[in-house]
Structure formats: structure tokens, C-alpha cells
Amino acid sequence: MSEFSLFFFGSQLLVAIAFGSGIFAFWQQQRSAMLKFWFISAVLNASHFGLLGQYEAALFVSLTAIRFLVAALYPRQCWMLLFMAGATLILLTTYSSPLNLLPYAAAMLGTFGSFLTRVGRVRLCMALGASIWILHNILVGSPVAVLMEIAFLLSNLMGFLRARRLATKMVAPGYSD
Template identity: 35%
Template sequence: MTPFVLSQVLVAIAIGFDLMSFQFKDRQKIVACLFCAGILISSHFILLEQWTAASLMIIATIRYLVSIFSTSNKLKYVFCTVAIISALVTYSGLVSIISCSASIFQTVAAFNRDDRRLRELMIIGTALWLVHNYIVGSPTAVIMEVLFISSNLLGYYRYYYKKSAAV
């Protein structure tokens, strides 16, 4: 199996965790699923030799684990700073800027106590990852981001739009 094919298999497995994540209302369960997906996605980027994205996803995986237990603003800023430093060290052009921006949005989301705001910020970050994954040529990762946004929007609809429409 080539590294590319293996990378696509890992992302396909990560899709399951991503789809589950936003079907929960509890932010800790959402973030726990994102942690599991992050391990697989970072491995995917390593196999594709996309070092900025790989380092940012490793940081994101640690961030998701930490944010299960804390929503500290100080930690949010620490993870944003580490992401920026990582992107600068591994800089490889536009893809580094896009992935770093995505990571910043998702960092702010992960440390947000309000699951509604978490969902909204994750949509922005995910859209940026979608563009990144298209540019680096990872079709399964593009599908993953489309499904992730769809799952997030479905959860958003179920928990916020549907309830306010019924009132």
C-alpha cells in the first residue's frame, strides 16, 4: 500500500469520528471525538509530507485533549501561539497560511464554553481546511471536511434552529 493510499484510509476512518462529533450536544463528547479524528488526520498529513498541516494537527490533537478538561483563555492563547510558531517554522507558502488560519479558528472554538459558538467557529475553520486539502490534493480529506461541515450544520439545526422554530 502506498503512503498516499494509506493516508486516504486514515482519513476515511477519521470521517467516522468527525460525523459523530457534532451529533452530541455535550461539548466534552464533541471534543473527545475530534481528538480521536485528530490522531488519524495528523498521521494522514505526515504520510503526505505536509509538515505544516501535520504539526498543526498534532497540536490540535493535544489541544482537543486538553480542552476536554479546561476552557481556559490562557490555554487558548498558548495553543494559538504554538500554532503560529509551528506554521512559521514549517512555512511552505499559501497552504501554511490557510492551515494556520484554520487551526486558529478551531483553537478558539475548542476552548469556547458555549457549544453553539464552538459549532459556528468550527464551520469557519473547517471551510479553511477544506480549501487546504483541495490544494494539497487529498480527495478523501476534502470529502471529510464537506461531511464534517454537513454534520456540524445538522447538529446545529437539531439543537438550535429546530428548537427555536418550534417555539
């Protein structure tokens, strides 16, 4: 088996595990747990891009991974501004076409959402970010990435609806367990 095939196989294995961790994150009801699973997903996804030789994407997703972990442990606005500045720096140093604005916009939404305290608002920002990634991945012709982001979007929606249903049951008059 050639070196390229091993790197490709390894990258696909990493992104499959990242995909699973990302889906699992959407089913978490606690903000911190959700962000920690997204951290794992982003680390694996960045590693996947590195194995494929997509170093700009690996750099951007690595920043996202660090952001998820910091937001889970220290949800302070000063960190949010630092990560937004980092994303802007990445855009300014790697910009090559208007297409680069889509991942930047998704990263900015994700950064904003990661530092919100209400899970519903975190989910909303992540859903909007996933929608932007879907558009980006369609434009660059990456069908597997499109499917992954669609799955993240749908899983996020199902987690949101499940949380609302649980909240409604808990506050409904006459509710008994």
C-alpha cells in the first residue's frame, strides 16, 4: 500500500470518528459537554485535513478546536474576542478568493455561539454556521463534507426539538412522572 493510500485511509478514519463525535455533541443537553465533544471532533477533523495536505483548513479547524475547549472551560467574552481576532488573522494571511469568506463567516458565528450561555442560542449559531459550511462545500464540490454538515444540521435540529419537548413536559400543568 502506498504512503498516499495510508494517509488517505487514516484521514478518512479520523474524519469518521470526528463525524461521530460531532453528532454525539448535538445530543448533549449541557453546554460544556456539547463543546467538549465538538473539541474532540474538531481535533480529529483538523488532523484529517493535515493528513490530506490541506494545511490552511487544518489551521482553521485547529483554532476552532481550541476555541471549543476554552469556551467549555472559560466562557468569557474576552476569549471570544481573541478567537474572532485569530479567525480574522487567518483570513487575512490565507485569503485567496471570495470563497474564503464563507468559512470565515461560519467561524465567526461558531465563535460567537461558543461563548453564549444558553444552549438554544449555541445551537442556533451552530446551525447557521453549518448552513454556511454546506454552501461552501457545495461550491468547492465536496459531497461528503456536504452530507456531514447536513447531518450535523439535522442532528442539531433534533437535539433542539428534544430539549424543547423535555422543557415543555417539565413546565406543563399537571405534569407527573
